[in-house]
Amino acid sequence: MSTKKRVSTFEHYKILLGKDLRREFRTREMLSTMGIYTLLVLVIFGIALMQTSAKIDIVQMSGGLFWALIVFTSLLGLNRSFAYEKEDGALEGVLLVPLDRSVIFLSKLTANFLLLIIVEAIAIPLFFLFFLSGVEMQPSLPLALAPLLVGTIGIAGVGTLLATITINTRGKDMLLALLFIPLVFPLLYACVSATTLAITGGDMLTGAYTAGLTLAIGYDVVMILVSWLLYDFVVSA
Numbered sequence: 001m002s003t004k005k006r007v008s009t010f011e012h013y014k015i016l017l018g019k020d021l022r023r024e025f026r027t028r029e030m031l032s033t034m035g036i037y038t039l040l041v042l043v044i045f046g047i048a049l050m051q052t053s054a055k056i057d058i059v060q061m062s063g064g065l066f067w068a069l070i071v072f073t074s075l076l077g078l079n080r081s082f083a084y085e086k087e088d089g090a091l092e093g094v095l096l097v098p099l100d101r102s103v104i105f106l107s108k109l110t111a112n113f114l115l116l117i118i119v120e121a122i123a124i125p126l127f128f129l130f131f132l133s134g135v136e137m138q139p140s141l142p143l144a145l146a147p148l149l150v151g152t153i154g155i156a157g158v159g160t161l162l163a164t165i166t167i168n169t170r171g172k173d174m175l176l177a178l179l180f181i182p183l184v185f186p187l188l189y190a191c192v193s194a195t196t197l198a199i200t201g202g203d204m205l206t207g208a209y210t211a212g213l214t215l216a217i218g219y220d221v222v223m224i225l226v227s228w229l230l231y232d233f234v235v236s237a
Contacts, residue, residue, distance in 0.1 A: 158227065
């Protein structure tokens with residue numbers, strides 16, 4: 001008598017993650033769209049700053065400008081993260097498989113995170129080329145990588161949940177932005193603060209950098225845990 005081998009939760013995770021990554025690397029639709037959008041936003045920022053009559057400290061503004069770029073680009077990618085599932089009815093097929101619904105969330109979160117990291121790897125050199133090429137770099141600059149990593153994880157986690165909620169709604173692009181921006185504001189505030197301090201070489205002994213990074217980490221832990229717990233209800237609704 002033959003028995004079917006039960007597929008583990010981790011195997012389900014690898015299968016779903018591999019499906020998303022293979023499809024994206026084959027078509028490169030999301031990556032190319034986000035990359036072009038990143039370049040356009042940088043050009044618009046550059047033109048806007050050139051029109052200012054007063055002298056502005058671009059270094060002090062760099063943290064906010066960089067995270068505005070990341071948020072705008074992330075929204076574009078998150079809007080497309082469930083496009084194939086909606087168009088082909090693939091999500092309904094996945095829901096018929098006897099698996100933990102939270103695995104869908106974790107696989108999508110990981111895929112979105114990896115794609116955002118790839119786009120950020122392109123955006124960071126372009127950002128420095130456009131805005132900070134003539135600025136002396138501070139020894140504390142590598143510390144900007146920590147809030148970048150933590151912030152990207154939080155954006156991918158919250159964005160994945162909200163993209164699932166809005167997948168079948170009318171005007172989902174606008175609704176996702178309306179839900180996303182207020183919800184990630186604490187994370188953005190913490191990451192902008194920590195990133196700006198790292199770029200400007202602010203006094204790390206004040207604890208402002210550590211406080212911002214700690215707030216961002218705490219936000220990630222709480223929000224990703226809540227998203228993971230709610231995902232079964234959200235995706236099945």
